[in-house]
Amino acid sequence: MTRVFTDTVLAADIAEGLARVKTLFESQLTSPFPAVNDLCRHVERYRGKMLRPTLVLVSGLAFTRETESLRSEHSIIAATVEMIHMATLVHDDVLDDAQVRRRGETVNFLRGNEAAVMLGDYLISNAFHLCSRAHDPALNLRLGEVTNTLCEGELVQLSRRHDLSLDENTYFEIVRRKTAVLVGASCELGAQLAGASTEDVVAMRQFGEHLGVAFQIQDDLLDLLGDEATVGKSILRDLEKGKLTLPMILHIARTHGAPRARALEAIEAKDSVALRDALTASGSIDAARAKAVAIVEEAKRGLPQTQRSHARELLLELADRIVARDA
């Protein structure tokens, strides 16, 4: 798969595209008020993998002739999806009472929940304003639909916190809404703006949604198995806050009596070693990991043929990286 990076034209196209996205992101969030700018500069430190904007650009390039360039709307949508994502991170940290994100302190920890709530609102508002700058009502409508669904997923998840009866189906329903729709829309809109056929646009959305679900399962595994210094945020946070993760849901479904109780006690005691042992013994960790890999394979199988084959290969590689990452 290293072959992809020997396509220097593609690599340059992506690097240029991401640079434009960063510029757009920063200029959109420039305010006359230092108090506002300070908070925005803090949030920009959260920007890590830039997975969603990368998917917009690569999905766009996949359906663009090598002699042609991406449209300016690609940059707008790429920066918009990243800004929506940032808003969810800022508000998620309030919901989770999180102190650390990307090895730095969270806005809520540094400046209080009030500032974090309002900063998240400012990011959501700017995301919609930025998207409107594309002057295409269909984009606004689609992204509004996506964020409606995303918030619904968060609200349903909240209503089921500490609910041990949460089953696998409901878990996937929540994750599809909370995480997968935005990743799906990134691939979908990237391809659509490049003029892909309706059929390919739908296939790209499905590809992205599968990636989003696999991404969430990998996050669940990192919450359990990750090294705090590498992941850059607190471990066991999801479980402590009563969010059932896939390994835990599988463990509850597979065990009764003492083994189930041991895992719940380990969460209570914040004993990550005991929890890992319990979930390893029940095979729940392996089963969750296998599920994530299977979903990535399904995504790759469904990836349509594209105009530019190296971009397609990069999409396949990005899919693999989702379940290989340790941060």
Place this chain on the structure above:
Amino acid sequence: MTRVFTDTVLAADIAEGLARVKTLFESQLTSPFPAVNDLCRHVERYRGKMLRPTLVLVSGLAFTRETESLRSEHSIIAATVEMIHMATLVHDDVLDDAQVRRRGETVNFLRGNEAAVMLGDYLISNAFHLCSRAHDPALNLRLGEVTNTLCEGELVQLSRRHDLSLDENTYFEIVRRKTAVLVGASCELGAQLAGASTEDVVAMRQFGEHLGVAFQIQDDLLDLLGDEATVGKSILRDLEKGKLTLPMILHIARTHGAPRARALEAIEAKDSVALRDALTASGSIDAARAKAVAIVEEAKRGLPQTQRSHARELLLELADRIVARDA
């Protein structure tokens, strides 16, 4: 001014318009998840005066011939501005740790801050989605600008909490952003959608912004002087949370030594009687009230001539009611 209500055609137009707005508002917030719907039905109880949608409709009617009707976009924008307003109420209650709103318990008090944060996000997202249903990119762009400004105002206000050096100019800068721009946009867009001239659209925005500022000063006065049962929310809340209100800013500017200290001690002790006495003695309450009345008069003087004169008279009456209200 009772003459307005003898214009039964106008009254019927407004009542019909508001009924359409309510229907649109409720249908937009219908989710397949009971957990989401429960929260939305709770928020609909906050809907009180419907000032902003009323201003959209009346501003629209003012520039519409009596033989013609409002456009469907008027209902969309009216419901959108109300939804944006509801989102700010829900998040403001989180910021203010408020327990009571419109004589009912707040979402944060009933369901926790997490649910209130996410419900507010759901309302913002749905507001933008609803607005996109008008398929007019200029509307999205304008409302995105409005909510960016609104959030900036909130962030600046937050950064100045408990800051006794906050002066009148900064207060008005915050209030213009936090409260007035949305009211201004309601009048502006109502008129614009009805085909008013650019000059009249600008004048309508200014009219609305003045109303918004006067509205906030009246809110400040009610926080100090209001009867809890009538206002329907906690009194002295703003001051307790370190938000300087106009009467308090004027008092700080007018007093030194003991009279200033007495007011600050009264806030600390939640002694509303002592606080009223101190601010009455310094003339700060009368001065704030006079300011609100002067701003309403300025608004009324700037109101342009319109197509339908009874609608214009109603706008003048709505302006007067802003400073006459006790809830």
